Amino acid sequence: MVKVELKNVTKRFGEVIASDSVNLVINDGEFFTFLGPSGCGKTTTMRMIAGLEFPSEGKVYYDDKDVTSLPSFKRNTGMVFQNYALWPHMKVSENVAYGLEVRKVPKEEIAERVEKVLDLVGLSGMGDRFPNQLSGGQQQRVALARVLVIEPDILLLDEPLSNLDAKLRVEMREEIKDIQRKLGITTIYVTHDQEEAMAISDRIAIQNYGKIRQVGTPQEIYNKPDNLFIATFIGKGALLEGNVTSIGENISVDIGEGVLEGHNTGNKSLEEGDHAAVVLRPENFFLKALDEPYNVLDGLIEWSSFIGAVTEVKILIGDESLLIDAPAGREYVSGESLKVYIPKAKTVILPWMELD
Amino acid sequence: MLSKGGRWATRTKNPQPYVKALIVVFLVALILLAAMPQIGTVILATSDWATSGTLPTTFTTQYMNTLFTNSEVRGAVLNSLLYSGVAVVIMILVGSSIAYIVDKRDIPGKGILDTLATIPVAIPGISLAIGYFLFFSDVFQGTLLDPLVDPALLLISAYSIRRLPFTTRSVGAGLQNVDKSLEESSMNLGADRSTTFFRIVLPLIVSHIINGAILGFVYSMSEVSASVTLGGLREDRVPITYFISQIVYGAAATGSVSIGAALCVLLMAVQITAMAISNYILKQKSSFLGV
Numbered sequence: 001m002v003k004v005e006l007k008n009v010t011k012r013f014g015e016v017i018a019s020d021s022v023n024l025v026i027n028d029g030e031f032f033t034f035l036g037p038s039g040c041g042k043t044t045t046m047r048m049i050a051g052l053e054f055p056s057e058g059k060v061y062y063d064d065k066d067v068t069s070l071p072s073f074k075r076n077t078g079m080v081f082q083n084y085a086l087w088p089h090m091k092v093s094e095n096v097a098y099g100l101e102v103r104k105v106p107k108e109e110i111a112e113r114v115e116k117v118l119d120l121v122g123l124s125g126m127g128d129r130f131p132n133q134l135s136g137g138q139q140q141r142v143a144l145a146r147v148l149v150i151e152p153d154i155l156l157l158d159e160p161l162s163n164l165d166a167k168l169r170v171e172m173r174e175e176i177k178d179i180q181r182k183l184g185i186t187t188i189y190v191t192h193d194q195e196e197a198m199a200i201s202d203r204i205a206i207q208n209y210g211k212i213r214q215v216g217t218p219q220e221i222y223n224k225p226d227n228l229f230i231a232t233f234i235g236k237g238a239l240l241e242g243n244v245t246s247i248g249e250n251i252s253v254d255i256g257e258g259v260l261e262g263h264n265t266g267n268k269s270l271e272e273g274d275h276a277a278v279v280l281r282p283e284n285f286f287l288k289a290l291d292e293p294y295n296v297l298d299g300l301i302e303w304s305s306f307i308g309a310v311t312e313v314k315i316l317i318g319d320e321s322l323l324i325d326a327p328a329g330r331e332y333v334s335g336e337s338l339k340v341y342i343p344k345a346k347t348v349i350l351p352w353m354e355l356d
Numbered sequence: 357m358l359s360k361g362g363r364w365a366t367r368t369k370n371p372q373p374y375v376k377a378l379i380v381v382f383l384v385a386l387i388l389l390a391a392m393p394q395i396g397t398v399i400l401a402t403s404d405w406a407t408s409g410t411l412p413t414t415f416t417t418q419y420m421n422t423l424f425t426n427s428e429v430r431g432a433v434l435n436s437l438l439y440s441g442v443a444v445v446i447m448i449l450v451g452s453s454i455a456y457i458v459d460k461r462d463i464p465g466k467g468i469l470d471t472l473a474t475i476p477v478a479i480p481g482i483s484l485a486i487g488y489f490l491f492f493s494d495v496f497q498g499t500l501l502d503p504l505v506d507p508a509l510l511l512i513s514a515y516s517i518r519r520l521p522f523t524t525r526s527v528g529a530g531l532q533n534v535d536k537s538l539e540e541s542s543m544n545l546g547a548d549r550s551t552t553f554f555r556i557v558l559p560l561i562v563s564h565i566i567n568g569a570i571l572g573f574v575y576s577m578s579e580v581s582a583s584v585t586l587g588g589l590r591e592d593r594v595p596i597t598y599f600i601s602q603i604v605y606g607a608a609a610t611g612s613v614s615i616g617a618a619l620c621v622l623l624m625a626v627q628i629t630a631m632a633i634s635n636y637i638l639k640q641k642s643s644f645l646g647v
Contacts, residue, residue, distance in 0.1 A: 052540050072543045079544045085537035089559045098555075099545035150545060 001186050002063045002153045003028045004049055009058035010210075011044050018044035020210030022058070026188060031180055033189040035197040036207035037233070042190045043158055045207065049188060050156050051075045062153065073102075078147025079156040083163070084139045086131040092118070092142050093127030099150035117149040120179065137168045148179070155180065155187040161196065173200050194234050198222070206230055224265040228353045231279045238322035240278040241352065244270050250293075251349045253278055257318040260295045262347025275352040282312070284346040285324035293344040297322075304332035315340065394624060401617035419618040429615060431592060432599040433622065439508065439595060440576035443515035444523075447572040448565060450516070451523030456557075459531040460539070473524045476517050481581025484514055489586060507586040508593050514582035519575045523568035530564025531557070563637045570637075574630045578623050596623065 004026040011019040018041040026032045034042035047053040048060060051072035059068045067075060078099075086095055093114050100110045118124050121141040131139055140160060147155065157176070161169045177200050180187045191197050197204050198218040205215045206229075214226040225231035232239065242255035250261040253276050260278050264270050286294075299315030299322065310325040313332050324340060326332065371379070388395075401419050403412035422429050451473070457463065458470045476484075488510050492501045503510050534557055542552040580597045587598030594602075596619055603616035 050544055052544065071548075072540070073546050073548050075544075076546070077544060079541065081537045081541055083535065083537055085535065085541040087538060087542075087556055087560075098542070098547070102545065102547040102551055146541075146545065 001028050001184060004154060004186065004188070005061040005064070006045070006049070007059045007061070009045070009048060009055045009060060011041070011048060011053060012056045017041075017210045019048065019055075019207075022207075022210075022212055024205060024212065024215065026186065028063075029184045029186055031177070031187045031189065031200060031202045033191060033197045033201035033204045034207055035191060035194060035204050035233075038192055040207045041210040042192075042207045046079075046156055046158055046188055046190050049154070050077050050079045052079075075154075076150070076152055077154040077156055078150055078152030079158065080140075080143045080147055080160045082159045084131075084143040086139055086142055086146075088131055090130075091127060092123065092129050092131065092134070095131065095142055096127075096146045096149050099146065103150065113149055117145045120148065121145045121175075136164055137172065140164065140172060144176070144179070148183070153186065155185050157187065157189045159191055160189075161191075162193075169196070176200065198234075206233060208233075223348075225279070225348065225350065226265070226267045228266075228277050228279070228350045229355060231277075231348065231350060232355060235281060236323060237279050237281045238320070240280070240317070240320055240322075242276060242278065244272050244274045244276050244349075247272055250344055251276075253349055255318070258295075258297060260297075260342075260347055260349075261293075261344050262295070262349040263345075264349050264351075266350045268351045270349070270351055277350050277352050279348040279350060280322060280342060281346070282323050282325040284342055285322075285326070286341045286343075287326060287338070288341065290341055290343055295342045295344060295347055297340050297342070299338050299340060301332050301334050301336050301338050303334055313338070397617045397620045397624070400614055401621045404614075419612065419614040420621065422615050423618055423622055426615070429599065429619065432594050432596050432619070435508075435593060436577055436596040439511050439515055440573050442512045443519065443576045444569050444573045446512070446516040447520050447523040448527075448569050451520050451568060451572075452527045452565060455524050455528040455531055459528055460536075474521050476519075477521045479518075481514070481518055481579065482585060484518065485582040485585035488514060488582070503586050503589050505590075506593065507589045510586055511582060511593075511595065514586070515576040515579055518579065518582065519572045522571040522575060526564050526568030526571060527561060530561035534560045566637055567634045570630045570634045574627050577626055 004024075006022050006024045009019055009022040010017065020041070022045055034045055036042045044053060048055050051067070051070055051074075054069060059066055061067065062075070087098070090098070096114045096117060097110050100113060105113070114127065115124065118127060121144050123138060123141050123145065126134070126138065126142075131142065134142065140163075143160070160176070161172055164172060173196055189197075189200065201218060203215060203217055204221055206213045206221065208229060214221055214230045216224070221230060222235055225234065228239075231237065240253075240255045240260070242253040242260070244251060245254045245259060246252045247270065251264055251270055252259050252261050255278060262278060270276055297317050299317045302314040302316050302321060304311050304313040304326070306328060309328065311328045311332060313324050313326045314321050315324060315338055316322075332338070399412060402415060402417070404414045404416050405412055423433060424430060454469055454473045458466050458473075489503055492510060493504050496502050498505060500506055501509055538556055538560070539552050542556045543549070547555065578597065579595075580601075583595045583597040584601050587593065587595045588602070600616045600619050603613060603619075
């Protein structure tokens with residue numbers, strides 16, 4: 001198990017900057033996720049940690065040891081590829097045994113460890129099959145077994161669930177998390193699926209255009225976004241645009257349909273008159289007055305859809321549509337007006353930035 | 357409007373029975389017409405004529421036997437086998453290396469390498485052969501590379517270079533099917549480059565290598581331009597195709613055209629066998645090779 005540190009790591013492919021001055025510490029035993037839209041550089045960053053790509057600038061450390069230019073086969077990491085990359089000419093057991101064979105582990109020990117790890121991933125008895133005789137989920141397990149068997153210092157998972165169907169994806173991610181907890185192995189995970197990232201990670205780094213935009217626990221990132229990109233990338237939510245009218249204990253923003261008060265979670269401060277965004281999560285809307293300080297908005301119901309635990313209601317405030325999670329126990333008639341209450345503590349105000 | 361297309365209702369129509377019959381007749385006639393030279397060659401190699409008449413009168417194995425009994429003929433067959441065999445080894449080593457570099461390595465100038473490996477297809481064999489003759493008989497006069505001393509090395513070289521593109525392309529096609537991640541996962545699991553090559557890449561492209569080797573071998577056996585130009589410079593070094601040409605021109609000591617035909621039958625047999633093996637290996641239904 002090791003701690004991984006990236007210092008000022010930049011990777012250029014010609015003109016394109018895939019990773020831009022990345023500074024990170026990934027702790028020993030941590031489940032760490034790189035999250036971002038496709039093309040943001042998250043896979044490149046992981047590949048530099050694996051030694052499959054080398055930084056144009058900057059350093060990579062394992063436990064304070066500089067491994068920047070160490071080739072992949074000397075790093076003792078285990079990477080699961082997005083397409084699994086199982087070797088089609090080898091049986092499952094041969095695929096799994098490979099890493100031990102190149103390490104010159106004695107034959108009897110290999111057989112034993114292969115069996116044990118296949119058992120761990122729920123594939124005992126499948127050793128004699130070829131990869132093309134397995135389902136996607138089983139191939140995924142083989143890919144995982146193949147890297148776990150070498151007892152890697154770091155487990156690297158590059159969008160490992162993206163080829164599975166929705167149900168299997170949830171099952172597998174729980175299994176991966178389970179195995180990781182059992183083995184206590186430092187795990188680095190790459191995904192573009194924010195729900196997956198939230199569910200599985202100890203900490204998340206959100207990357208965009210090569211730069212790390214925020215690092216934090218799922219709660220921190222969800223509740224205290226550093227900037228508007230994070231706030232809109234993570235979770236559902238509505239944006240209301242306005243200007244800062246006063247700065248006090250709370251920040252007041254005039255959105256045209258009224259003034260909302262909240263606090264700035266961002267890493268840039270706001271001044272009176274600044275252009276700002278109010279970020280409201282669907283679950284923070286209430287239909288009656290609260291005991292704590294709150295904001296009130298008057299909306300017009302556009303539509304509603306019952307999804308079980310709550311009813312999703314879209315309301316129109318001025319010319320902005322907001323999605324709210326409303327209690328399921330009543331009717332929401334399109335065209336009727338609806339008064340919503342939002343706790344000031346849950347009202348996030350961020351400096352405006354252009355999003356694309 | 358309903359579309360008739362789709363998985364269960366294809367747009368293809370089955371022809372009427374008489375149309376089917378017409379198609380079969382037409383195709384059989386076409387194939388027979390195309391195969392006339394081969395059929396004629398086989399007949400020529402296996403029969404004798406009476407002094408007058410257009411049809412063969414007796415079946416005989418004597419010309420085919422010549423391939424094994426006549427020392428001149430046997431020598432030509434063995435020479436061709438040797439040259440082609442050595443040429444194939446060179447083609448595989450050089451061709452596979454080029455294909456690997458072009459497909460898997462990011463080095464400057466690999467585009468030029470790719471082009472260089474393909475160009476021989478466009479160079480007429482006769483130009484290559486005459487170029488060889490003029491250059492090596494002058495610059496390397498009196499050495500083993502001088503075709504007047506011994507044309508064998510130059511023939512091997514000519515075969516290797518002229519047929520290299522077939523091997524390079526075949527191996528290249530195989531390598532393109534080996535996803536980069538298959539090699540990366542091997543290296544990630546602790547295997548160095550050479551282990552990765554021998555345990556992951558090679559087994560995955562071995563059928564393409566064999567196929568490339570077969571192609572190279574068949575085309576080398578039937579190579580004409582360089583063989584005819586350089587092959588006759590020393591009597592005990594002549595390849596099959598040179599020998600056939602001498603028979604056709606009536607210049608060979610062993611004179612019968614039927615022996616030439618027997619040699620052609622041998623070449624055809626080599627090609628058909630090679631195609632069959634190659635088809636079997638690549639499990640493809642039709643081959644792009646021509647007999």
